[in-house]
Amino acid sequence: MKAWQVSQYGEPQDVLDLAEVPRPEPGPGQLLVRVLAAAANFPDALLCRGTYQVRPPLPFTPGVELCGEVVAVGPDVTGFSPGDRVIGGSLLPSGAFAEYALMGAALTMPAPAGLGDAEAAPFHITYQTGWFGLHRRAGLTAGETLLVHAAAGGVGSGAVQLGKAAGARVIGVVGGPEKAAVARDLGADVVVDRHSEDFVAVVKDVTGGRGADVVYDPVGGDAFRRSTKCIAFEGRILVVGFASGDIPSAALNHALVKNYSIVGLHWGLYQQRDPGSVRDCHAELTRLAAAGAIRPLISERLPLADVPDGIRRLADGSTTGRIVFLP
Ligand SMILES: NC(=O)c1ccc[n+]([C@@H]2O[C@H](COP(=O)([O-])OP(=O)(O)OC[C@H]3O[C@@H](n4cnc5c(N)ncnc54)[C@H](OP(=O)(O)O)[C@@H]3O)[C@@H](O)[C@H]2O)c1
Numbered sequence: 001m002k003a004w005q006v007s008q009y010g011e012p013q014d015v016l017d018l019a020e021v022p023r024p025e026p027g028p029g030q031l032l033v034r035v036l037a038a039a040a041n042f043p044d045a046l047l048c049r050g051t052y053q054v055r056p057p058l059p060f061t062p063g064v065e066l067c068g069e070v071v072a073v074g075p076d077v078t079g080f081s082p083g084d085r086v087i088g089g090s091l092l093p094s095g096a097f098a099e100y101a102l103m104g105a106a107l108t109m110p111a112p113a114g115l116g117d118a119e120a121a122p123f124h125i126t127y128q129t130g131w132f133g134l135h136r137r138a139g140l141t142a143g144e145t146l147l148v149h150a151a152a153g154g155v156g157s158g159a160v161q162l163g164k165a166a167g168a169r170v171i172g173v174v175g176g177p178e179k180a181a182v183a184r185d186l187g188a189d190v191v192v193d194r195h196s197e198d199f200v201a202v203v204k205d206v207t208g209g210r211g212a213d214v215v216y217d218p219v220g221g222d223a224f225r226r227s228t229k230c231i232a233f234e235g236r237i238l239v240v241g242f243a244s245g246d247i248p249s250a251a252l253n254h255a256l257v258k259n260y261s262i263v264g265l266h267w268g269l270y271q272q273r274d275p276g277s278v279r280d281c282h283a284e285l286t287r288l289a290a291a292g293a294i295r296p297l298i299s300e301r302l303p304l305a306d307v308p309d310g311i312r313r314l315a316d317g318s319t320t321g322r323i324v325f326l327p
Pocket of ligand 1: 042043125129149151152153156174175176179219240242265266268314319
């Protein structure tokens with residue numbers, strides 16, 4: 001089968017090689033799937049660079065998320081049959097930027113019926129991260145103000161939709177006028193172009209000086225530091241990621257004086273520690289998708305050959321929504 005492989009760490013466009021490799025065999029607890037669509041995620045770039053929290057043995061195939069069709073099941077696997085359409089994470093080193101991939105049966109979900117393969121591929125990580133962040137960690141309630149950084153991006157676009165579905169007022173921060181249009185189309189009530197406007201001033205203005213109750217921050221750096229200037233009394237800043245490459249330090253005296261919380265989010269840990277809640281979340285997200293409240297924003301459907309360039313552009317911050325690769 002064809003698979004993109006990383007044999008040494010570096011920039012995605014430099015270290016990804018398209019190779020002919022043996023099809024993996026599913027071991028105990030595993031599924032072999034034919035990749036129907038693979039979603040590009042920021043961690044795919046970090047995996048290529050060797051800077052992600054997970055470092056699979058070299059060589060490996062990246063592609064952390066997919067929609068696939070079950071081809072074979074491991075010896076002890078029940079509940080899945082060849083032909084099932086499924087979504088979830090891949091089992092590295094046999095990732096999704098290939099014709100076939102491995103998945104863990106315990107963490108694999110049925111693909112929502114109303115979504116095509118391309119839309120189903122990025123459904124899992126985007127919305128699970130948003131749901132656990134906004135609801136389980138931050139306790140967002142209807143009527144609150146939610147500030148979303150990188151609101152036209154992958155996880156950001158999902159957080160805008162989930163925030164609106166929860167009855168929050170959503171302020172989206174984006175880089176550039178084209179992304180501003182995307183965030184508006186996603187349903188953000190107020191959109192701030194960080195290249196030309198100060199989001200702190202806008203948040204204070206539209207909340208009558210109160211600030212945002214919840215901040216969803218996949219960017220870090222100045223996005224985090226400036227968010228502390230416009231967080232509400234008893235507000236919650238969700239630390240989702242550091243797409244800027246800048247991991248900021250928190251001034252705890254400031255958190256004390258202003259009565260706000262800095263809340264870490266590592267969604268992957270829920271898969272290990274509380275898989276039942278991940279399945280419950282999937283059922284709720286499937287219901288929201290069926291009701292039309294959430295729908296993945298697919299900006300580009302690309303052939304497998306375009307993986308290096310797509311991951312490079314995602315890492316550069318120039319993409320919107322999700323890029324999906326169709327083998
Ligand atoms: N905590 C968790 O469990 C969890 C789960 C999933 C993902 N994540 C993290 O969430 C982050 C976003 O992932 P994603 O796949 O959804 O990516 P993404 O948001 O689609 O892309 C990153 C966005 O960050 C913004 N950005 C600001 N400064 C940037 C810079 N210097 N370089 C690149 N981008 C910059 C850009 O949007 P603007 O130009 O509009 O600002 C860019 O589009 C990553 O750090 C990822 O690891 C965390």
